[in-house]
Amino acid sequence: MTYTCLISSFPGDIKQTIEFARINKFSAISVNSINYGFRDRELLKLPLKNDHVPFSRSDLILEANDWSRRVIMMLSDPYGIDFKDGKVRQAKEALLCQELDHANFLQGSGYVMIRLNYGNKLANLARILAAKVKCLALINLKLSNEEDTWSWWNQLRTCANFSGKFKVVLEITSGAVNEEALKKWLGEPIEGLEIPTSLFIRNKNNYPVLPKNIQQVLGRFLEKRNINFFVSAPFDENLHFYSEYLESVKVKLSKYQDNVFKSVADALQIPLQPLYDNLDTYTYDVFEKDPIKYMKYQEAITAALKDMEGDSEKIIMVLGAGRGPLVRAVLNGACKSQKTVKILVIEKNACAINTLYGHMSETWLSETDKNPVIEVINKDMRDYNPPVKADMIVSELLGSFGDNELSPECLDCATRLLKDTGISIPYRSTSYVNPMMSTKLLEAVRNLPARGNQPEPFSYTKKAQTMYVVFLNNVYHIDSPKALFKFEHPNRENPVNNNRFGEVSFKAKTDCVLTGFAGYFDADLYKDIKISTHPLEHTAGMSSWFPVFIPLIQPQFVKEGEDISGSFWRNVGSHAVWYEWMTTSPQHSLMHNTEGHCSKIYSV
Amino acid sequence: MTYTCLISSFPGDIKQTIEFARINKFSAISVNSINYGFRDRELLKLPLKNDHVPFSRSDLILEANDWSRRVIMMLSDPYGIDFKDGKVRQAKEALLCQELDHANFLQGSGYVMIRLNYGNKLANLARILAAKVKCLALINLKLSNEEDTWSWWNQLRTCANFSGKFKVVLEITSGAVNEEALKKWLGEPIEGLEIPTSLFIRNKNNYPVLPKNIQQVLGRFLEKRNINFFVSAPFDENLHFYSEYLESVKVKLSKYQDNVFKSVADALQIPLQPLYDNLDTYTYDVFEKDPIKYMKYQEAITAALKDMEGDSEKIIMVLGAGRGPLVRAVLNGACKSQKTVKILVIEKNACAINTLYGHMSETWLSETDKNPVIEVINKDMRDYNPPVKADMIVSELLGSFGDNELSPECLDCATRLLKDTGISIPYRSTSYVNPMMSTKLLEAVRNLPARGNQPEPFSYTKKAQTMYVVFLNNVYHIDSPKALFKFEHPNRENPVNNNRFGEVSFKAKTDCVLTGFAGYFDADLYKDIKISTHPLEHTAGMSSWFPVFIPLIQPQFVKEGEDISGSFWRNVGSHAVWYEWMTTSPQHSLMHNTEGHCSKIYSV
Known part of the structure; x- marks a missing residue:
């Protein structure tokens, strides 16, 4: 639910103003908290004057x-x-404290707003707001190329330790807006946009409308989230024309409403550990609802089968088959390539085996005229000793960060299942990272509740050294992603070493705050057929993976043009794999997740 | 939303059974997870037999x-x-683990149920359930005088460290039920009641109905909370008669639905600190919505004024007037007693002062023909030096535990405002405690989230040494309350000492678990006019205070007939007051909240 607020600078009875706003289709008003014209008001703790009058209205x-x-x-x-x-x-x-006491008295879970017209020194203001405000505090700033109002905001919220109590109301101005500045604001907690009525022009029917360039700016915000409008206006206009127009703009441009993932936007999810925990039917169900992914696999399997010589039966192993979607892809691929195949379906989850048996007796055999041989084997692929070796192994063991569900460890064990000429689909996976700024995710890490039946909640320090799966939305990406870790399959090295170290450097296009890194992956399935969650090369329509968010405990201010360097390790222990990370620029951070003390991916 | 579940022991297609249940107005079914008749099923980790068949249905x-x-x-x-x-x-x-894996695979956020027909040794069962169950586990037990099934449940959940994952489904039997046992079950996390169809008798129209005594038992549960019904029945009956009958019983007896406080039942609230924090308008608004409390005050003021000799003007001070409800009570009292009064209204909260001025100019003067003199003073009563002394001070500084909002400290300072013959309304307050058992509150303390902008969440150890305000519902009161601390006003002792120590002993009527104490208070306003939250003497209709809950970190098992002894301290420091508490029987607990390290009530 969004609201439209009338910023009322005109004096008058507050009840009448609310009613006037309601008639003009505004659901809220913003007013001064102090009696109009009451300048010499008495402050708390002073002895009251004889002619004392209240400094504000009665509640x-x-x-x-x-x-x-x-x-x-x-x-x-x-x-x-x-x-x-x-x-x-x-x-x-003293004046501000009195007003804040008054607001705390009246506002409950509501809002106060403060207009900021300067930004050279803000420490004392930030201190008082952070200490005194109990409700939400809206910081009202201009969006303009003239003043770097973002740095004013950044000073304030940094002093206030990135408190979730502070949000921004951004006043739209008529001037041009720098693209990078706009992107940066889109990564900040924006409560709403202020539109002065003076920005409106008249259309041919003499109704007030906004110029195209301003509509475009509004569209950029509405694309990304729910936006509330604040209208500042002199008294005597027909204000409902403005609120109705803005409502129509909202309906027209608010793509965010149609986003199927908006309910999980910026929500932290603990990555799955399918090797250690067996997945449940709900998780499989979600996986299987992504046709694009399995189309790509089917395309790759078909192409690979076509490239295989001879008409002999090809042995194909589906490793970690789950409830069988890749078996379907293999069956279709065999059909399309006109090859005879024998499919060995390996799955360690005994419950998914029930489903596979169900498929075997009901769906798989009847739909193909070739009646391929299918065998279901209830084993961990690492313990499987097959009677024959495979021409092809097919697997989908990839996590949001590529190797983070231990596909390298599993597929290395499966190399011995392959003929010397055998291939793996996928044959390579690569992870990517880029630096980002997000107050919302910093707040989300802080507020992450204790899990399950844990006797004690996790500390922020521990929670901030853990990787999360997140549908990234309220985020500013500081630079484009760069490749980090690469794994090839089959890997016939001996011994195999799946430890990795990578250092990646980026550049800030504008002043900003580094709060962590976003991670993605791509997987090469066969030749140039691949799937990718890299934002610039994302496989169209594929929904199976959200990015990962790799937090930093302490946000770092970054100047325009400055380098950001991150070091990342993938460490393999006897029972687990874990990542460690740190930055060396702009500042040296502490080493995150040393020895996997805060989060590990268990392999046994 | 409650549900009605058909416990189906008959074999058949699960889809058909769900449909059969739906037609018969059951929203859920309970079935065995394993194929009917499939006894020699293979278990995980064993090599599969050649003639392997799946141990359960396909999902x-x-x-x-x-x-x-x-x-x-x-x-x-x-x-x-x-x-x-x-x-x-x-x-x-191995069998149980396989079934639990299977349930975890299928149930997501759903339920498993286990029937318990024995109770002599349960440790291994508890261990496996606690470790393996991911969803909610319903423990199905008989409510009967024959077997102490509560002790079976208690063993299980104690081994599982009082995990919120475990709830009880209680099978109703035809035998008599011991009253104390019933009360005890009412304090446990009951998910639902199982009603075998064999309990039904036929009414004169030949429809199945439950005997009166069983209806009464059902009514006891429905009075206290939402209850789901589980019906166990042989196959061939007209089952909808039973589900329809139970639905009608639910509608008829479910008083809980009408309880205005059900949305906050068993929810932990942090006690207010009105001396340190100024209250806001919402809190005053809630206070003022309790007419009973102010009627009692008005009654007391009227009686006291009537008892005062002479026709001279009586000076009445309202101390901590808030938004003025007690001023109204004094005005009415003056009117009823035909006395002339001068009212001095003392309030430290500058925001409430605006409201008081509003009342002064609008409501107070016009409604009385005597036009009493009213003066509003924006002062902390502890700093107030009045021009005259009072015949009466009236205050409502009481918290849920009586003195826990520091009314003794405030009223002691106000003694100097009183004439030697002056009186205080109230003139005494007394706190009470009783021991209780509540898994739900233990769980609530564990799950209490971090507050506001705290960088780190509180540990359980800290949260369990804090007092909470709670509308107690899912609780078993082990014994009746006893008086603890008493304060008299005015207190003309010199020096005044508001430290207190009290030791109170109780007896358990039945085996149970002590998880903490409930606290209440009463206040004597004038002569025998009083207000009370003591459960056996509660002022009818008064809603201003919920009890307090005083947790113990570690639950203690108590045998029938055993003593429970609690020691409680009220300590006064230079800046704060705090409580400490411990038990000396049945076990010595650690000292809770030593030196106020976990919670304090600030006085400056």
Whole structure:
């Protein structure tokens, strides 16, 4: 549910203003919290004057809930609160504290808003807001090329330790907007956009509309998330024309509403460990709902079979078959390539075996005229000793970061199942990383609850040294991804070494804050047939994998043009595999997940 | 949303059974997870036989979600799993593990159920259930005077460290039920009641109905919470008569649905600290919605004014007036007693002062013909130096545990505001405690999330040494409350000492588990006019206070007839007050909240 808020600078009865706003189709108003014209108000702790009058309205003029649902308290201009001059600073501080006490009294779970028109010194303002604000605080800033308002915001929220209490209301201006600045704002917690009515032009029917360039800016935000509109206007206009127009823009441009993944946007998921934990039927069900992935596999299997010489029966092993989608792909590939195949279906999960038997007796045999031989084997592929060796092994052991579900360890064990001329589909996997900024994900790591029946919750320090699977949305990607780890299959090296180390460097196009890295992968299936989650080469329509998020405990400020260097390790122990990571630029971070103390992927 | 489940022991197609149940108005079925008659099933890790057949159905016969929504997997009888004989034990263990793997594969967030027909040794069963079950596990037990099935349940969940994964399905039997046993079950996490159709009798129209005594037992559960029904029946009956009858019983007896507090039942609330934090308008709003409390105050004020001699103006101070409800009570009291009063309204919260001014100019003066003098003073009562002394001070500074919002500290400072003959309303407050058992609250303390912007979540150890305000519901009160701390006002002792120590002893009427104490209070307003949250003397209709819950870190098993002794301290420091507590019987606990390290009530 989004709202449209009228920023009302005109004096008047608050009840009448809410009613006026409602008639004009605004669901909320933003007003000054202090009586209009009441400048010399008395402050807390001073002895009251004889002619004391209250500094604000009585709360009883509204139903308690209407204060938080209908009213956003606008705080006074804080300019002066960071002056060296103690007298000015203290007076301003006292005024702000009084207003915040008042807002806390009235707002409950609601909002206060503060307009920021300067950014040279903000530490004292940030300190007071972070300490005093109990509800949500909206920081109102201009989106403009004239002033670097992002750095004002960044100072504030950095002082406030990236608290989730702070969100941005961005005022749209008529000037051009720098593309990188816009992208950066899209990665910030934006509550809404302020549209002054002065930005509107008249269309041929004399109705107010926004110019095309401004519509485009609005579209960029609406594409990515729910946006609330704030309209600032003088009193005497027909304000409902503006709210109706903005509502129509929202309906027209809000692609986010159609995004099937919006319910899990920026939500942290613990990566699966299918080698250690058996998957359940729900997980298989989700996997199998991605036709694109299996089409690609089928394409690869067909091409590979076509390239195989002779008419002899080809032995194909499906390794980690789950509930059998790759068996279907092999059957179709055999049919298309007109080859005779024998399929050995290897799966360690005894429960999935029931499903495979069901398929064997019901679906697989009846649909093909060749009636291939299919055998279901309930074994871990690492323990399997087949009667014959395979011409082809097919597997889908890849995680969101490629090798993070231990496909290298599994496929290395399977090399001995292959003939010398045998091939593996996929034959290579590569992981990629890029640096990113996201307050939302930093907050998500902090707020991640304890899991299951754990007696104690995890500390932030531990949670921030763990990799997560995330549908990345409220994120600014600082630079494009670069390749990190590569694995080839079959790997006939002896001994095989699946430890890896990679160092990757990036450049910041603009001032920003590094909060972690995003990770992706691609897998080469056969020749140039591949699947990829790399954002610039993503396999169209494939939905099986979200990226991984690799957090940093401590955010790092990065200047435009500065290098970002990350070092990543993949370490193989006797019972587990784990990643470690750190940055060496712009700052040396501590080593994350040393010895896998915070997260491991178990192999036995 | 509750459900009605058909426990189906008859073989058949699961899809048909779900459909049969649906037609008969059951929303779920409970079935064996293993193929009917399939006794010699192969177990995981063994080499497969040549004539291997799957041990259960394929998951594909149902939509994935229907497994968790429509099916409760019934596990095999675990008897033997705790045998000393290694062969029997290991075989039983392997069977159970296979079934649990299978349930985890299919059930997602759903349920498994296990019937327990014995209770002499349960440790190995508990260990396996606690380790393996990922979904919710329903323990199916008989409610009967013949067997102490509660102790079976208690062994299981104690081994499993009171995990929230375990809930009880209680089979109703025809025999009489011991009242204390019933009360105890009402304090346990009951998922539902099983009703065998054999319990039904025929009414004069030949429809199946339950005998009165069984209806009464059902009513006891329905009074307290949402209850799901499980019906066990042979195949060939008209089962919809039973489900329809139970639905009508639910509608008729489910008082819980009408409970206005059910949304906060057993939810932990952090106690307010109105002396340290200023309250907000929402909190005042809730307070003022309890007319009973203010009626009692008005009654007390009226009686006290009537008892005062002479027609001179009486000075009445309302201390901590908030938004003014007690001022209204004083005005009404003056009117009823025909006394002339001057009211001094003292409130430290500058935001509430706005409200009081609003009342002064709008509501207070116009409604009385006497036009009493009212003065609003924005001061902490501890800093107030009045021009005259009072005949009466009126305050409502009481918390759920009486003195826990520091009313003694505040009122002691106010003694100097009183004439020598002056009185305080209230003139005494007393706190009470009783021992209780509640798995639900133990679980709630564990799961309490981090608050606000704290960088790290609290540990269980810290959270379990904090007092909470709770609407107690899923709780067994082991014994009746006893008085703990008493405070009298005005207290003219010199020096005043508000430290307290109390030791209280109780007796267990039946075997149970002590998980903490419940706390209440009463306050004597004037003569015999009082308000009370003591459960046996609760002021009818008064809703302002829920009890407090005083947790113990470690639950203690208590035998029938055994003593429970608790020691409680109230300690006053220079900046704060805190409670410490421990038990000395049945076991010595550690000292909780030593030096206030885990929770304090700040006084400055």
